[in-house]
Each structure stands twice: as structure tokens, then as C-alpha cells.
Amino acid sequence: MADQGDAPVEVTADNLAVNQSDGTAIFTGHVVIAQGAMRLAAPKVLVIYAEASERIERLEASGGVTLVSGEDAAEARNARYDIDAQVIVMEGDVLLAQGPSVMSSERMTVDLEKGTAQMGGRVRTILKQGK
Template sequence: MRRVSAGGLAALGAILLAAVFFPPASARAQTFADGLSGFTQNSDEPIEIESDELEVRDTEGVAVFRGSVVVRQGAAVMRTARLVVEYEGGGGTPGATAAGAEQRIRSLEASGGVVITSDDQTATGETASFDMAREVIVMSGDVVLTQGGNVVRGDRLTVNLATRESRIESPDRATGGGRVRGLFIPGQAPGQAN
């Protein structure tokens, strides 16, 4: 089994964020980008979105899901209060297509608290944004990444899938923040509890 170390922090966050729409990467994933490599529009897994309310503004290419939003794809689940999907192409809600029309999701904005889970991995934050064209994911506001007993905390997580770079920051020193914090259990493989 793969062991989690400070160097493997990138893989942990990437896998957690990828869980929003794509199944988790294989156990051999070693970086954020490896974990998020499925976070493209080429996944064959269906995406299921549930919410209390859905507003579609097709002329603007916007769909807004409100109230206990749950997004599932494979074993991955995201929960949030509000999800805004920007898309191009006709046909109503994202993923639905008119005859011959192709839709493409441009961006996703989750807000009101975001929890992403897949297997023993969890990522939480206040907001998450997914820029599909730039292949950039940003999670902000009290970000916590966990896998088994391993925990990383920061204020902002940025993952660039194209360059395979990731960064966890905590820039708000005025409120006592300003430091990224990690707890790594030596020798603990993913899936092992304390």
C-alpha cells in the first residue's frame, strides 16, 4: 500500500478534490495531478446532482442548484449549500443535449460549506471553484484535508492539473493564521485508522 508522507500531501488533496466529479485515482497516484487526472470532461462516469431547487438560465448558460446539494460520480460525493454551473451549448441543464448540440461545462462554483469525500479521504472548505478550461481547482476558507489519521490544514488550496502543481496557503496572519499545519502518522497507509 502507498504510504502518506509530507511529500505525498499533494496526492491527498488532489484525490480529495477530484472526488467531486470523478472516481478516485488508483492507489499508485503520487501527486495532486495524478489524483486529479480524471478531473476533465472525458470521464465516462455519469454525474448525479440532487438539490432542493434548480434554476436554469439557458440564455446565460448558467444552472444554479440550491439547498442540500449532493453531487455523486462513482464513489465520490460532494455536499454543498449552493452549486453554480456555467456551461456553453444549448439544451437546458448541464449534461443534457439538444439534438446535435454539444454542451461543455466551463466552471463550477460551490459555496456555503463544501465537503468532498471518497473512500477514507475528505476535503472540507467554505468554497470550491473548478475552472475546466484552465484546469485549475481552488478550495478556500478553513481547508482541511484528511486521509486516515493524516490531516493538513490551510486557508487556500490551489491545484493546477495542467502543470501538476499544487499549493496550500494560509496567508491571513492578522487573525492568527498564516501557517499551514500538517499531522502525518508515520508508517500509516491509506485506510488505516489510528
């Protein structure tokens, strides 16, 4: 999962509710978030804006999340994406597919800038070997 840097964030959803007082927006219904080559889909996404700015600080997706970047795909119950830090934390029945390999755990932290991922909470891995 590669660094997305300052690529714009595009959000599509069935509904949007904005709360000016706390600087949040809630997208619901078939939410798809795209940034560069990365796609995140979930039933509900809370967007939190940085204080005194129109810049998105983080996204909190819930209700069953799918994250796709290139040929890598991950699923979890919930995910938090800190845009400035370029870190995604997925929690709850995490399943990661990278090519023929599949891994599962309770939590996965992805550093998009460094291109690394760390899994924790009873990790199970199936490594398929080519002939």
C-alpha cells in the same frame, strides 16, 4: 484524489434555477455532485456551461463544501471545479484528512489528473506516526 476524466456528472438538489441567457444553473438545498468516485456536497452550487455547448465548464460551490474521494476528505467554505482542466480550488478554512494525517490551510489546489494537491496560506499539519 484520482482523475475523473470524462465520467458523467450527476447532481441532486432540493431546487434548481436555470438562466438560459447566461448559460448557468443554480442548484440549492442539500446539493450533492458525483463524478466517478468523487462526491462534492454544499448548500449552493453554480453550474457554468461552456459557450455554445451543453458541456459543463465549471462548478462553483459555496456555503460550506465537503469533498470526498476514496479515503480522502476535504472541507472548505468555497470550491471551484474546472472540469476540463480537472482542477479543484478550495478556499477558506480548508481542512484535509488523508488517513491518519490532517492538514489545514486557507487554500488548496487539487489537480485530479496528476493526483497532486498544493496548500497555501498558513499551512498546519498533524502527521500521525504508526507504532
